[in-house]
Amino acid sequence: MRSGDVIGGALRALTAHGARSWLTLLAVAFGSAAVVLLSSLGEGARRYVLEEFTQLGTHLLIVLPGRNETAGGAPPLLGETPRDLTLQDALAMLRSVHVQQVAPIAVGQAPVSAEGREREVTILGTTADFLDVRHLSVASGRFLPSGDPERAMPYAVVGQTLAEALFGNASPVGRRVRIGDRRFRIIGVLSSSGVSMGDNLADLAIVPVASAQALFDNPGLFRVLVQARGRQGLDRAAEDLRRIVRERHEGEDDVTVITQDAILGTFDRILGALTLAVAGIAAISLVVAGILIMNVMLVSVSQRTAEVGLLKALGARQRDVMALFLTEAFLLAGAGTVAGVVLAYLGVWLVNMHLQAFHLSIPLWAPLAATLVALAAGLVFGLLPARRASRLDPVTALTGR
Amino acid sequence: MIELAGIERTFRVGDEVVHALRAVDLSLADGEYAAVMGPSGSGKSTLLNILGLLDRPDAGSYRLDGIETTTLPEERRARLRRERIGFVFQAFHLIPRLSAFENVELPLVLAGVAPRVRRERVRQSLASVGLTPRAAHRPDQLSGGQRQRVAIARATVMAPGLILADEPTGNLDRASGEEVVEALEALNRQGMTLVVVTHDPALGDRARRRVQMDDGAVLAD
Known part of the structure; x- marks a missing residue:
């Protein structure tokens, strides 16, 4: 038989x-659409997180106090005391030629009050470089002045939510506030950049790092953000940071240096795996659709027994009959998956029209995988009915026994 | 040329073994017109199925145009059916979703003949049974006699040497039956070997040769 005739006959x-x-086609379509839609959800989440991270800058290093690896040996109870990461450690990091800027961060919670209103917020102590390192900008006034970081100064920069909570629509720049038991003057307001890395940058007050340390009576830093000179210098900068701190901490390797790439890579892997898992679950529905194809084809074979007998009497070989029925299953699966993928693209387009912050994004592999799985299911589940048809005995098939 | 020698065919029905054919010897020359007659259960349909290569005998030899068919693989038997044998069934066996034209075209499609060649041959076949104006009709839009004539056109479109007809007039009234028998006899006059299975004596009497069967054996020839 000619392949064109096989396809025509199956159609x-x-x-x-x-x-x-x-109905069978619909089942396959829904299965394919589910695979594509769910993976677009996962891919959208992945892109969203990656974008959030890239907002932080791509040659960022984060230095945390404490080690994240244990080397075995004696338990740390015996003599080994965790050392604070101090402001002096942070300033020493600037000695590395691969380091451009350093923003030490001290963090605490404290009530901020002005004109009889009070709000408990995060107080972030840092230096002037923080603005650059975090790619932030000031909406009005100015950011912390660059001066001696070790000097406490009564200046504060507030986020927009905090500013509105304390002063309503009036400009807060120049006003005085009380943070904990100390008095500060507001010198600037941050532009709203929403939520970034879990910090709500709109609802906090930023003060000089020395002021924060005095406020919380804690010389230890929460972490140090380091901006490396270029992406190539990233690894050498990380090495320098570890060396500098080790020298200052009497040979103890007691900080953890995280690169932006490492965080990005981890999130990328986690969300990538999640997307695959979700797509895999959706693919099960395609297999169910495949079983439906088998069911429909089996009914079709038993209803068309006489027809199969006739085809054999007219000289059809086993493989001709097989090809006819397999092609039917394949066409069902193929048309179904094409319809499903089109449906999914339409759905994603519609959702993205109505969503602002989060966008669904179809990874290229998703429609391919959906199509392949659907076609494979059609073939595999079409095989049994097709074999049954091709092996029918023409005499019994014709007499309808 | 058909030569059957010592053909045996048995079926198991439950615990019983039924001898459908016992030691059947039969030879038919090219262009012969034979009627196989006998009561139901006499084995005449089984004989026809074996002649048509739809069924294999348990023992014996069947030579079609000098080819020993009983030992051929299924693939080769399918090819012989396609090229040398045309079937006409009592129940017509037309595919309901296809037009008369497409039903007649079916053997050519299965043989992989090019569409352009097919069209011409189907047209000739339909014309020879007088159904050219009905080519686009589906079977349910045709009368019984017309349906059987479509089936005859289908049986002859590959120009086979042998036409096997199983009770071709069994589902038809007298007038339509007459038309169908005449169409079959016209083919025989063109040189095709015609074997008709029937228990209708009027139809059997028209054949030049009558094979009388009973209980799986040939009684008279």
């Missing part, structure tokens, strides 16, 4: 049983 057989074929 005629499918359209002859319209409702049955359409």
Whole structure:
């Protein structure tokens, strides 16, 4: 038989049983659409997180106090005391030629009050470089002055939510506030950049790092953000940071240096795996659709037994009959998956029209995988009915026994 | 040329073994017109199925045009059916979703003949049974006699040497039956070997040769 005739014959057989074929096609379409839609959800989440991280700058290093690896040996109870990461450690980091800027961070919670209103917020102590390192900008006034970081100064920069909570619509720049038991003057307001890395940058007050340390009576830093000179210098900068701190901490390797790439890579892997898992679960629905194809094809074979007998009497070989029925299953799966993928693209387009912050994004592999799985299911589950048809005995098939 | 020698065919029905054919010897020359007659259960349909290569005998030899068919693989038997044998069934066996034209075209499609060649041959076949104006009709839009004539056109479109007809007039009224028999006899006059299985004596009497069967054996020839 010619392949064109096989396809034509299969199509005629499918359209002859319209409702049955359409319903099966629908099942495959929904399965394919589920695979594509769910993976677009995962991919959208991945992109969202990556974008959030890139906002932090791509040659960022984060230095945390404490080691994240244990080397075995004696338990740390015996003599080994965790050392604070101090402001002096942070300033020493600037000695490395691969380091451009350093923003030490001290963090605490304290009530901020002005004109009889009070709000408990995060107080972030840092230096002038913080603005650059975090790619932030000031909406009005100015950021912390660059001066001696070790000097406490009564200046504060507030986020927009905090400013509105304390002063309403009036400009807060120049006003005085009380943070804990100390008095500060507001010198600037941050532009709203929403939520970044879990910090709500709109609802905090930023003060000089020395002021924060005095406020919380804690010389230890929460972490140090380091801006390296270029992406190539990233690894050498990390090495320098470890060396500098080790020298200052009497040979103890007691900080953890995280690169932006490491965080990005981890999130990328986690969310990538999550997307695959979700797509895999959706693919199960395609397998179910495949079983439906098998069911429909088996019904079709038993209804068309006499027809198969006739084809054999007219000289059809086993493989001709097999090809006809397999092609039917394949066409069902193929048309279904094409419809499903189109449906999914349409759905994603519609959702993205109505969503601002978060966008669904279809990874290229998703429609391919959906199509392949659907076609494979069609073939695998079409095989049994097709074999059954091709092995029918023509004499019994013709007499309808 | 058909030569059957010592053909045996048994079926198991439950615990019983039924001898459908016992030691059947039969030879038919090219262009012969034979009627196989007998009561139901006499084995005449089984004989026809074996002649048509739809069924294999348990023992014996069947040579079709000098080819020993009983030992051929299924693939080769399918090819012989396609090229040398045309079937006409009592129940017509037309595919309901296909037009008369497409039903006649079916053997050519299965043989992989090019569409352009097919069209011409189907047209000739339909014309020879007088159904050219009905080519686009589906079977349910045709009368019984017309349906059987479509089936005859289908049986002859590959120009086979042998036509096997199983009770071809069994589902038809007298007038339509007459038309169908005449169409079959016309083919025989063109040189095709015609074997008709029937229990209708009027139809059997028209054949030049009558094979009388009973209980799986040939009684008279």
